[in-house]
Amino acid sequence: VPVTEVQTVVVEKEVEVVREVVSAVPRNKTVVVGTRFGGGVALRMWSPYALGGTHQKGVIFFHEPLFYADSLNGNSYPWLAEDFSYNAAATELTYNLRDDVLWSDGEEFNAEDVAYTFNTLAELGSEVRGGGVFQTFIKEAEIVDDLTVKVHFNFPAPRFHAEVVIYKGDSGTYIVPEHVWNDKNWAEYDAYNDGAGPVTTGPWRLSYSDNFRRVLDRVKNCEDYWGCATGFVPFQEVERYVLYNIDDDTQFAQAMITNQIDETHDLRVDTVETILRENPNTTTYTGRDPEGEYGMVSWWPISLHLNNLQPHLDNADVRKAINKYIDRDRLNAQAYLNKGRINDWPWPQYAGLKHVNEAMEPLRQEYGVGQYDKDGADALMTEAGYSKNSDGFWADANGEIVKCNIISSAHFTDLGPVVAALLEQHGIESSWAQPPDVWARNGKGGDYECTLVGHNGSQSGDIYRSLLMFTTDSGANRWSYSNAEFDSVVASMAEEPDVDKVLDLTEQALRIWLEDQPDVPLVEFFNRVTRNEYYWENWPGDAPGYEPYMNGIHPHTGFPYILSKLEGTGRE
CATH class of the missing domain: 3.90.76.10 (Dipeptide-binding Protein; Domain 1)
Structure with missing residues (x-):
């Protein structure tokens, strides 16, 4: 991705503003991350529990x-x-x-x-x-x-x-x-405390906050933080932590190439490759190897969410056909340059869920989960009463065509257009768009046909939490899927401590789910962030010379742990 002179100037101006804020602490004692604030963040909101609050954007510290x-x-x-x-x-x-x-x-x-x-x-x-x-x-x-x-x-x-x-x-x-x-209204309390920030057990204090940047300072002395004072953890080297808003991949690239930031937000594969090529001090979770995937598997596997309330998409045969029309190998090649990873299930392929994958393998084989099958999909559409019109789109007896127009966020500028193109090639009207109100529209009962979103479900033990998202009353049920039998099986899982019985219930629930196909799993979501080793080393990683001690990036709950492990290089 070429960086133009105009874009370079924009980034440098933003960085100069941040420097004015953080001038009291040397750059080599400061970790700076670029993040996507998504239109800004209320400067007073420092509560993870208030309605409209968040644990991200520095709050978790x-x-x-x-x-x-x-x-x-x-x-x-x-x-x-x-x-x-x-x-x-x-x-x-x-x-x-x-x-x-x-x-x-x-x-x-x-x-x-x-x-x-x-x-x-x-x-x-x-x-x-x-x-x-x-x-x-x-x-x-x-x-x-x-x-x-x-x-x-x-x-x-x-x-x-x-x-x-x-x-x-x-x-x-x-x-x-x-x-x-104890005397606060949790739904409204912002924990800003007139600029002092939240009362905390941690070593961080609020130094500065506005709608587009946040600055946190570590306490000055070891004895001021219980973890260091008791010998539980060493006094961490990072003295200041800065988050500031960056809008697009090109600005991220320029800021990283010029050593202005130490971690980016999620980036496209081609942008990551530009950064690695232009700055030898940068790396990713899987290192700099061009054969690697340039990132870590997130807990957020991506699927094509189908709104089960929409015309035609309320038909299980249509949903199953759409699933079969997706050639996931082609998707990986075109969207991720073969650096993605296919995932046919709506949960991440984590070590703690390996036994679930093994137990569900017979079900995968029985249903052909994730297999591209144009002929099978065509047969489903025909049996459901659809036929191709003169434009090559599937239409019902009244001439109404099947639509799966996709809305989502900037996370999927690589994936979205490819999915839409694959559907169009198979007779499903589709397009790709990033409306500014996407997160208001693509929730449960929302105004959308299809969307690309991840699943905040299970990560270890069993897949109860992933299945729970698809139950009728779940607030996470973006699909508006409803099946009373499925709900009953998942409810039984909630109270079952026996591992073998939980696996039996899992198989029952997934069989119902596969018959209904409310969702179309596609790929793992990779947190493809680049990290800068010019000022800081000992980032977690799964490459020679690194330790995979934490799978996370700066918006996640584990990032304070990562910051506590970083070691300064001493460079000026």
């Missing part, structure tokens, strides 16, 4: 977890908690907390804060972000003593810790200080 996790490789790192355990029936979950942890205002962190967080989420439910699952599962979080919390469930919840509590990807439970939040 103020909420240390009970546990960090890296589901891609199966790593788990106890943090505010030392360990956890279930009772035999999986109706109770106990956390033993770490001693000598302090909040930034000097108050002790203890079981009261954890119990308060859990119980308040259960009480508020859907009134706040992430509260619904707590209201469903939790009867009470009991304070056993200052450092012990016992969570009592309404019914067996064997996957609550792994799926709800730990930090992985964009998921986790954010512990808040009871003495600060």
Whole structure:
């Protein structure tokens, strides 16, 4: 991707503005990331629970977890908690907390804060972000003593810790200080605190914030952060963390090539190759090898979401035909230059789910999951009463054609046009667009025909959370799919602690799902970010000389852990 002089000037002007903000800390003590704010971010919003809030955009740095996790490789790192355990029936979950942890205002962190967080989420439910699952599962979080919390469930919840509590990807439970939040309206409280930022157990403080950049500073001394003061972790080298908005791949490339930023957001393959070619200090999760995939497999596998309420797309045979019309090998070649990875299932191919894939292999073979089959698709369309019109599009007896016009975001400028072209070639009217209101339109019951989106589902253990998204009442059900039998099977999975029985229920649910085909899985989503080693080393990676200690990028919950591991190069 060539970088024009005009675009270079735009990027340099943005970087100069950031330099004015961060001038008090040397560049070689600062980590700068370029991120896609998506039209800006409210400068006062620093709460992960308020409606309209987020854990991204720096907010996660103020909420240390009970546990960090890296589901891609199966790593788990106890943090505010030392360990956890279930009772035999999986109706109770106990956390033993770490001693000598302090909040930034000097108050002790203890079981009261954890119990308060859990119980308040259960009480508020859907009134706040992430509260619904707590209201469903939790009867009470009991304070056993200052450092012990016992969570009592309404019914067996064997996957609550792994799926709800730990930090992985964009998921986790954010512990808040009871003495600060107990008189706040969680749905509205922004935690900005007149510019001081959230009260936190972490080493980061809010330094500056506006609609397009955020600056966080590490505490000055080891004794000011419990983790360092107690010897739990070394005092991290990064002194300042800056996020600033970058709008497109070309600007990302120029900022990385000139060492102005240390990590990009997700980029196209061709942009990554430009950066690696122009700056020898840059790398990716899989290194610089041109034979590699230039990224890490995300927890967000991508599919063509079909709106099951739309005309024609409400017909299971039409949905199954669309699935068969997609030649995924061609998709990978044209969209990703063969650097993508096909995924025929709506869950990521992570180490912790390998046993599920193996158990479901007979089902894959029986249904020909993911196979390109034009003749089979044509037969389904014909049997459903459709025929090709004079323009080559499938139409019903009234002449109404089947449409799958795709809307989505800038994440899919590579994938979207290719999917649309493949559908058009097989007689399904399709197009690709990036409307500014896409995230308002492509949700449950939304105004769209088709969309490209990932699945925030299971990452380890079993695929209950992935299947739950397709249940009738799920807020994550973008497809508006509804099947009472499927709902019943998935509900049975929620309370089943026996692994073998869960696999049996998984097979039952997937058989129903494959008969209905509400969704068209396509590929893994790769977090193709580039990282700069001019100022900072010890980034996680799956290449010779690197350790894959964390699968995550700066918007994700694991990034504070990554920042704590970075080592300065000493370059000026």
